[in-house]
Amino acid sequence: MPLKTRDDVRNVAIVAHVDHGKTTLVDKMLWQAGAFGERDTVETTGERVMDSGDLEREKGITILAKNTAIHYNGPSAKDAGQDQVVINIIDTPGHADFGGEVERGLSMVDGVVLLVDASEGPLPQTRFVLRKALTAKMPVILCINKVDRPDSRIEEVEEETYELFMDLLDDAEGNMDQLDFPVVYASAKNGIASTTRPGNGALPDGDSLEPLFKTILETIPAPAYDDEAPLQAHVTNLDSSNFLGRLALLRVRNGEISKGQQVTWCRHDGTQQKVKITELLMTFGLDREPAETAGPGDIIAVAGIPDITIGETLADAENPIPLPLIQVDEPAISMTIGTNTSPLAGKVRGSKVTARLVKDRLDRELIGNVSLRVLPTERPDAWEVQGRGELALAILVEQMRREGYELTVGKPQVVTKQVDGKVHEPVEALTIDTPEEYLGAITQILAARKGRMEQMTNHGTGWIRMEFKVPSRGLIGFRTEFLTETRGTGIAHHVFDGYEPWFGQIVTRLSGSMVADRTGPVTAYAMVNLQERGVLFVEPGTEVYEGMIVGENSRADDMDVNITKEKKLTNVRASSADNFEKVIPPRRLSLEQSLEFCREDECVEVTPEDVRIRKVVLNAGERARASARARNADKS
Numbered sequence: 195m196p197l198k199t200r201d202d203v204r205n206v207a208i209v210a211h212v213d214h215g216k217t218t219l220v221d222k223m224l225w226q227a228g229a230f231g232e233r234d235t236v237e238t239t240g241e242r243v244m245d246s247g248d249l250e251r252e253k254g255i256t257i258l259a260k261n262t263a264i265h266y267n268g269p270s271a272k273d274a275g276q277d278q279v280v281i282n283i284i285d286t287p288g289h290a291d292f293g294g295e296v297e298r299g300l301s302m303v304d305g306v307v308l309l310v311d312a313s314e315g316p317l318p319q320t321r322f323v324l325r326k327a328l329t330a331k332m333p334v335i336l337c338i339n340k341v342d343r344p345d346s347r348i349e350e351v352e353e354e355t356y357e358l359f360m361d362l363l364d365d366a367e368g369n370m371d372q373l374d375f376p377v378v379y380a381s382a383k384n385g386i387a388s389t390t391r392p393g394n395g396a397l398p399d400g401d402s403l404e405p406l407f408k409t410i411l412e413t414i415p416a417p418a419y420d421d422e423a424p425l426q427a428h429v430t431n432l433d434s435s436n437f438l439g440r441l442a443l444l445r446v447r448n449g450e451i452s453k454g455q456q457v458t459w460c461r462h463d464g465t466q467q468k469v470k471i472t473e474l475l476m477t478f479g480l481d482r483e484p485a486e487t488a489g490p491g492d493i494i495a496v497a498g499i500p501d502i503t504i505g506e507t508l509a510d511a512e513n514p515i516p517l518p519l520i521q522v523d524e525p526a527i528s529m530t531i532g533t534n535t536s537p538l539a540g541k542v543r544g545s546k547v548t549a550r551l552v553k554d555r556l557d558r559e560l561i562g563n564v565s566l567r568v569l570p571t572e573r574p575d576a577w578e579v580q581g582r583g584e585l586a587l588a589i590l591v592e593q594m595r596r597e598g599y600e601l602t603v604g605k606p607q608v609v610t611k612q613v614d615g616k617v618h619e620p621v622e623a624l625t626i627d628t629p630e631e632y633l634g635a636i637t638q639i640l641a642a643r644k645g646r647m648e649q650m651t652n653h654g655t656g657w658i659r660m661e662f663k664v665p666s667r668g669l670i671g672f673r674t675e676f677l678t679e680t681r682g683t684g685i686a687h688h689v690f691d692g693y694e695p696w697f698g699q700i701v702t703r704l705s706g707s708m709v710a711d712r713t714g715p716v717t718a719y720a721m722v723n724l725q726e727r728g729v730l731f732v733e734p735g736t737e738v739y740e741g742m743i744v745g746e747n748s749r750a751d752d753m754d755v756n757i758t759k760e761k762k763l764t765n766v767r768a769s770s771a772d773n774f775e776k777v778i779p780p781r782r783l784s785l786e787q788s789l790e791f792c793r794e795d796e797c798v799e800v801t802p803e804d805v806r807i808r809k810v811v812l813n814a815g816e817r818a819r820a821s822a823r824a825r826n827a828d829k830s
Contacts, residue, residue: 197418197419197420198418198419198420198421199415199416199417199418199419200416200417200419200489200490200491201274201275201276201279201416202276202278202279202280202416203279203280203282203416203417203491203492204279204280204281204282204304204305204410204411204414204416205282205284205302205303205304205305205414205417205445205491205493206281206282206283206284206303206304206305206306206307206410206414207283207284207286207299207300207302207303207305207306207307208220208283208284208285208286208306208307208309209286209296209299209300209306209307209308209309209323209324209327210308210309210310210319210320210323210339211310211311211314211316211317211318211319211320211323211687212319212687213311214309214310214311214314214320214339214340215309215311215339215340215382215383216285216286216309217285218382218383219307219309219337219339219380219382220262220283220285221382222382222383222385222403223264223281223283223403223406223407224262224264224479224480225385226385226402226403227264227265227266227268227281227407228265261282261283261284261285261302261431261443261477261493262282262283262285262477262479262480263280263281263282263283263476263477263478263479263493264280264281264283264479265278265279265280265478265479266278266279266280266281266407267279268404268407269404269408270404270407270408270411270412271411273408273411274411279411280492281407281410282302282303282477282492282493284299284300284302284303286299286300286323296322296323296326297326297520297564297565298430298431298504298520298564299430300326300327300330300332301428301430301445301520302428302430302431302445302493303332304332304333304414304415304416304417305332305333305334305335305410305413305414305415306323306327306332306333306334306335307334307335307337307406307410308320308323308324308327308334308335308336308337308355309337309339309382310336310337310338310339310351310355311339311340311343311351312338312339312340312341312343312346312347312348312351312379312394313340313343313345313346313347313351314351314627314685315347315350315351315354315355316351316354316355316358317625317687318623318624318625318687318688318689319687319689320355320358321358321362321623321689322689322690324358324359324362325362328359328362328363328372331372333372333375333413333414333415334359334372334375335375335376335377335378335409335410335413335414336352336355336375336376336377336378337377337378337379337380337387337406338351338352338355338377338378338379338380339380339381339382340381340382340383341379341380341381341392341394341395341396341397341398342381342384342392342395342396342397343395344395345395345655346394346395347394348379348391348392348394349391352377352391356373359372359373359375360373375413376389376409376412376413377389377391378405378406378409379391379392379398380398380403380406381397381398384397385402385403386398386400386401386402386403387400387402387403387404387405387406388400388405389405389409416491417490417491418490419447419448419449419489419490419491420448423448423449423515424448424449424509424510424512424513424514424515425446425448425449425450425451425457425508425509425510426446426447426448426449426507426508426509426510426515426516426517427444427445427446427447427449427451427494427507427508427509428444428445428447428505428507428517428520429442429443429444429502429503429504429505429506429507429508430443430444430445430493430504430520431443431504432502432503432504432561433495435497438472438473438497439497439500440497440499440500440501440502441475441495441496441497442495442496442497442499442502442508443493443494443495444493444494444495444496444508445491445492445493446488446489446490446491446492446493446494447490447517448490449489449490449510450487450488450489450490451471451474451487451488451494451496451508452471452474452486452487452488453471453472453473453474453484453485453486453487454470454471454472455470455471455511456468456469456470456471456511457469457470457471457508457509457510457511458508458509458510458511458514459499459502459506459507459508460506460507460508460509460514460516460517461506462503462505462506462519466514468511469498469499469508470498471496471497471498471508472497472498473496473497473498474486474487474488474494474495474496475494475495475496475497476488476492476493476494476495477493477495482495496508503561504520504561504564505519505520505564520564524609525565525566525567525580525581525582525609526582526583526608526609526620526666526690527580527581527582527583527584527586527587527606527607527608527609527620527666527670528578528579528580528581528587528606528607528608528609529578529579529587529603529604529605529606529607529789530571530576530577530578530579530602530603530604530797531552531556531576531577531579531591531601531602531603531604532549532552532571532573532575532576532577532601532602533547533548533549533552533575533576533600533601533602534547534600534601534602534799534800534801535575535602536602536739536742536799536806536808536812537713537739537740537812538737538739538799538801538806539600540600541801542600542801542802542803545598545599545600545801545802546597546598546599546600547599547600549574549575551599552575552577552594552599552601553577555594555597555599556568556577556579559590563590565581565582565586566579566580566581566586566590567579567580567581568580576602580609582690583666583690584606584669584670584786584789584790585786587606588785588786588789591603591785591800592785594800595785595800595801595802595805596802598802599800599802600799600800600801600802601799601800602797602798602799602800603789603797603798603799603800604792604797604798604810605670605789605792605793605794605796605797606670606789606792607667608620608665608666608667610696611693613693613695616695616696617695617696618693618694618695618696619665619666619667619693619694619695619696619697620665620666620690620692620693621663621664621665621666621690621691621692621693621694622663622664622665622666622669622688622689622690622691623648623661623662623663623688623689623690623691624640624645624661624662624663624664624669624686624687624688625659625660625661625662625686625687625688626659626660626661626662626676626684626685626686627657627658627659627684627685627686628657628658628660628680628683628684628685629656629657629658629680629683629684630652630656630657630658632679632680632683632684633658633660635679635680636660636676636679636680636684637660639672639675639676639679640662640664640668642700642701642702643664643665643668643669643672643700643702644664644665644668644697644698644700645662645663645664645668646662646663646664647660647661647662648661648662648663649661663691663694664688665694665697665700666690667700667702668697668700668702669688670702670790671702671703671790671791672686672702672790673686673790674787674790674791703791703793704750705728705746705747705748705749705750706746706747706749706750706751706752706753707743707745707746707747707752707753707793707796707807707809708724708727708728708730708743708744708745708746708747708752708753708755708757709741709742709743709744709752709753709754709755709809709814710738710739710740710741710742710743710744710754710755710756710757710758711740711754711755711756711814712740712756712758713737713738713739713740713758714737714738714758715734715735715736715737715738715758716732716733716734716735716736716737716738716744716757716758717734717757717758717759717760717761718734718777719759719760719761720755720756720757720758720759720760721734721757721777722776722777723759724745724755724757725777725778727745727747727748727753727755728745728746728747728748728753729745729746729748729780729781730744730745730757730778730780730781731743731744731745731746731780731781731782731783731807732744732745732757732780733777733779733780734777738757738758739808739812740812740813740814741808741809741811741812741813741814741817742799742806742807742808742809742812743796743806743807743808743809744757745780746781746791754814783805783807784805785798785800785805788805788806788807791807792807795809795810795811795817796808796809796810797809797810
């Protein structure tokens with residue numbers, strides 16, 4: 195029997211590399227479709243309204259995929275014979291570390307709008323999201339954004355994207371019809387789109403996003419369903435409400451679902467349970483409003499099932515047919531997260547320090563984060579947490595810190611796998627854009643990190659683009675060194691590219707650590723004497739303890755220092771000014787920078803107020819004995 199379609203609904207995901215304008219475009223689509231009130235302004239609602247999390251706004255990136263619904267009644271809806279078309283839009287992250295969110299978002303839609311920067315062109319994450327869309331055999335709309343940039347190169351970027359399609363179609367086993375994709379030229383910041391290619395650096399023709407809306411209605415297929423099939427609704431995301439508890443976000447595939455209806459909850463483990471839908475909500479703009487019923491193609495939220503999780507199915511009560519589970523790529527980076535074991539643990543009022551609280555929080559994260567794994571370790575108060583990348587794990591730790599948890603976080607490691615009896619490690623495709631004068635320095639850095647140059651392009655503007663294959667562990671700590679070498683001008687992006695045989699030893703940090711040898715407050719007098727030996731991380735008055743890292747030694751070996759030493763008092767009056775004036779301001783490390791700085795025998799202490807780096811073994815004598823045992827073991 196042929197499938198039917200709902201012509202009044204479209205489900206589309208906005209996908210792109212980080213900072214190519216996804217969230218800004220969704221903002222303008224909401225404004226032009228009338229999703230805000232008459233009295234709302236950009237000043238009252240804020241920009242990037244889809245980036246609702248504090249960390250998302252601070253870092254300027256999308257971390258979680260989110261959905262909104264535009265009730266579009268413009269000219270293109272009338273042309274399609276509809277008074278109004280509901281366009282459900284999924285705003286996905288652009289950073290490779292949040293690829294699980296992209297995959298989950300794609301499971302909710304029938305097509306994608308691929309945004310590509312008119313100057314930067316396709317980058318590693320562009321390849322990742324496009325491969326996922328082509329594998330799912332989804333139609334793609336290419337939207338070349340930021341065409342009004344002074345350095346835009348629209349025609350070249352369009353050609354590069356076409357070549358990327360050709361390259362990926364074989365790998366993704368896609369349909370060659372997907373090569374026949376429409377192209378829209380846009381300036382999301384100005385809310386203008388056109389199907390006519392403008393000149394480089396010029397705004398598109400027109401004064402609105404109407405050409406983009408029209409292309410979406412013509413290219414993205416309406417949701418198809420079997421009119422005689424029983425209810426099937428896929429859980430694609432989770433949320434919570436202060437009044438309703440856990441909310442399950444679902445894409446209805448077949449059948450209808452209603453408030454108060456009894457359905458079958460098909461779990462991950464294969465068991466089934468009858469449950470009642472106590473509340474049904476549908477999205478209108480940025481708000482969820484109560485609804486009585488929803489049909490095929492609708493994206494809804496339901497309440498009344500406390501333990502439901504992503505990938506499960508709500509099916510017909512009498513004829514339950516579960517849908518396939520959502521599959522995501524395996525994690526590539528891991529770190530150990532445990533309770534705070536430093537001498538300063540529990541000093542912050544209201545902090546959460548017990549193993550039970552930390553484990554409960556990690557378990558809660560698993561519910562909504564499809565790309566995360568939490569595994570036990572030899573210690574009962576520490577767990578191995580695996581994720582897509584260093585940033586994704588650092589974001590989790592930062593969220594827990596802000597919620598009042600105290601943690602000990604180990605150095606990020608790669609997740610290896612056995613292939614034909616040999617150890618294989620994850621490899622990243624790294625793309626670098628940099629001024630020409632830094633070519634030699636960057637090549638040298640990446641050669642030491644076992645990087646392999648695949649391609650180099652000179653755009654003739656004084657900038658070059660280099661593409662490398664680098665083991666994932668070679669990129670741990672790379673960003674800080676890269677920005678230092680390029681004076682902050684270089685741009686680097688990377689995405690997971692598979693597994694290759696173990697590359698061998700990589701030395702990523704040539705300097706040693708300055709380690710405090712006793713407990714007490716830092717003194718300016720001690721800092722003046724030590725700052726010539728390296729870079730300090732602490733300031734006068736900071737409380738330190740034995741084994742805490744207080745600075746970076748300019749030499750390769752570690753150095754135990756007394757940073758609490760006080761100036762001896764005498765009855766001779768000093769003729770010079772106070773030494774405090776000579777103290778060089780310390781280098782303050784963020785959480786990400788602290789994790790990058792760590793060596794294998796070091797870890798990061800995270801509290802709601804401070805981030806400190808410390809040795810895993812705090813006592814200097816025990817560290818020396820452990821080092822001697824390791825050397826003897828190597829000799830034997």
